[in-house]
Amino acid sequence: MQQLSTKDRIKNAAITCFNRDGIANVRLQNLAEEANMSLGNLTYHYRTKEDIGRAVWEQLVQEQQLLLNEFRILPLFEDIERLLVSIFNLQERYTFFISICWR
Secondary structure: OOOOOHHHHHHHHHHHHHHHHOHHHOOHHHHHHHOOOOHHHHHHHOOOHHHHHHHHHHHHHHHHHHHHHHHHOOOOOOOHHHHHHHHHHHHHHOHHHHHHHOO
């Protein structure tokens, strides 16, 4: 199994903390603890919580684009159930962003 990069560990920790606690309630120290690293190591890769949020947003957009590209090549209703499940799973993973957009 391939080990995650430090930046991916930080982004995964951010997704977990943002979903659980809300973006406003999460501090860099919380993210460092969730990622099992020092605060210094975390801030070496991302200086601010906003930088981490931006990186997570870019990851979400990239995952959405990959998903849509995958289904662009299929006839419209050929695999609609898998498409819907994939979209639901993506929205569930990024609940904190989705909830912000629907306010």
